[in-house]
Amino acid sequence: MELKNVIDIALTAGEILLANGAETYRIEDTVVKICEAYGFTGECLSMSNGLLLSVEQSGVDKVTSMKKVNKKHVDLYRIELINSFSRQICEKSLSYEEAKKILDDIKKAPKFTLSVRIMAACMTGFIYTLFFNGSLLDGISSIIICLITYVILEKISELGFFQFLEFYLSGLLIGGGSILSEMLISSINKHNVITGAIMILLPGVVLTNGIKDILYGDFSSGVAKFFEAMIVIIAVSAGIGTSLIIYLKGM
Known part of the structure; x- marks a missing residue:
């Protein structure tokens, strides 16, 4: 050849x-x-x-x-x-x-449809909310928030915004939605909902691969992947933190 x-x-x-x-x-x-x-x-x-x-x-x-x-x-x-x-x-x-x-x-291999990915995101949020000692109401609230957040994140991604803004807005939605849930139903714990819902945004595979590359001696690509994952984590944290600050100042 x-x-x-x-x-x-x-x-x-x-x-x-x-x-x-x-x-x-x-x-x-x-x-x-x-x-x-x-x-x-x-x-x-x-x-x-x-x-x-x-x-x-x-x-x-x-x-x-x-x-x-x-x-x-x-x-x-x-x-x-x-x-x-x-x-x-x-x-x-x-x-x-x-x-x-x-x-x-x-x-050209088929990808999971949007409905399947939304279902997986909602299931992830629900299971992790329960895993972190959340109640059934917390889990149901997490499902609704994950659904809204995932759909909006998909729409934002299609518009071509830079990654930090995408995940910042997603974190803002999760934080704001969790606070609103607690305000509407007092038995819901916003912290449990936030903890479960953010699992759909955390870049676990990218972070793991970055660490593996560093361990294998591929420092440049490993550090790049590690910091790519950290930027996502910081953006999500900043979004949630912003919603909590606005909530506390409004009390």
């Missing part, structure tokens, strides 16, 4: 991994193994927002390519599909057309 085609396949696989929240070592290892499966020697550097790949073969000049990745989220299903794809290539080299078709299918 031609060198440019191998680079295209390897970088596309790496792009999907990076865009869907994979760890740095997994991205670099997958890209290099795909190159080796076609008889090329590759070196890959994964950064927080892009990939750098250098490939060479005996008697052929080294070629370096870059792929930038802007939109990122967490999708473990697509990561698993790429893992299976790389194992398939290592066992049996696929043609360029076959490999590209599989990668295109992975990119």
Whole structure:
């Protein structure tokens, strides 16, 4: 297979991994193994927002390519599909057309619908509210707040605002909704509702992957992921804190 085609396949696989929240070592290892499966020697550097790949073969000049990745989220299903794809290539080299078709299918793989994601968010808020000693009323209040917050967060994301503002407003909604719930029904504890509802916003996978990258020695990408998660946590905390301050000053 031609060198440019191998680079295209390897970088596309790496792009999907990076865009869907994979760890740095997994991205670099997958890209290099795909190159080796076609008889090329590759070196890959994964950064927080892009990939750098250098490939060479005996008697052929080294070629370096870059792929930038802007939109990122967490999708473990697509990561698993790429893992299976790389194992398939290592066992049996696929043609360029076959490999590209599989990668295109992975990119187009169905996502969970908005209604399913809203249901999962509401269930998460309800369970964690009960887990943190909340009452059944606290859990029901958390369901309503999670539903409203998740829908509004989706709409804000579509408008293209920067991430800090998105999560700040989401935290403000959770804090304000929890306070309003307690004001309407005195038996509801706003602190329990807040504790359960914020679980739908916390970037657990990103934070965990950042720590794993640091432990594996990938300090630049690990620190970037860690601080990305911290920015989200700070934004949510600031939003909730703002709503509580407004409430206390109005009392």
